[in-house]
Amino acid sequence: MFANGQTSSGKTYTMRGITEKAVNDIYRHIVNTPERDFCIRISGLEIYNENVRDLLNLESGHNLKALDDPEKGTVVEKLVEETTNDDQHLRHLISIYEDLAGNERASQMNAEVLLVVKELQDV
Numbered sequence: 001m002f003a004n005g006q007t008s009s010g011k012t013y014t015m016r017g018i019t020e021k022a023v024n025d026i027y028r029h030i031v032n033t034p035e036r037d038f039c040i041r042i043s044g045l046e047i048y049n050e051n052v053r054d055l056l057n058l059e060s061g062h063n064l065k066a067l068d069d070p071e072k073g074t075v076v077e078k079l080v081e082e083t084t085n086d087d088q089h090l091r092h093l094i095s096i097y098e099d100l101a102g103n104e105r106a107s108q109m110n111a112e113v114l115l116v117v118k119e120l121q122d123v
């Protein structure tokens with residue numbers, strides 16, 4: 001999902017509301033499906049002046065490489081993925097990105113949060 005528009009048009013406001021509803025829906029589905037086990041992983045990146053930065057690993061620098069993978073599509077090398085324990089942990093991780101939206105360069109940057117929800121298979 002992309003939010004595009006002129007500055008102060010409400011991109012951050014809208015995405016915050018959608019994220020809250022999405023997290024609620026995901027965890028409601030997990031709670032209502034006790035016969036299955038799920039795993040949620042989250043990663044986040046910032047694109048600013050054509051440089052890619054890992055928001056969960058700021059020490060990795062500002063110029064990560066975006067690569068084309070024939071199966072996965074565009075992937076960013078060395079992007080950290082955290083496994084979330086519960087909805088509070090997930091909200092905490094998302095708040096890291098939301099904090100960035102208030103900074104002075106927010107109107108020129110793109111922030112992306114990737115959520116992967118996987119059903120764990122019996123072994």
Ligand SMILES: Nc1ncnc2c1ncn2[C@@H]1O[C@H](COP(=O)(O)OP(=O)(O)OP(=O)(O)O)[C@@H](O)[C@H]1O
Binds near residue numbers: 010012013101107
């Ligand atoms: N639907 C809405 N209802 C009430 N207030 C809103 C709504 N949309 C945006 N606002 C308010 O308008 C202001 C600007 O919104 P926001 O920061 O989301 O814009 P933005 O498009 O992300 O801006 P920028 O590109 O500069 O980052 C904020 O104070 C926000 O709370």
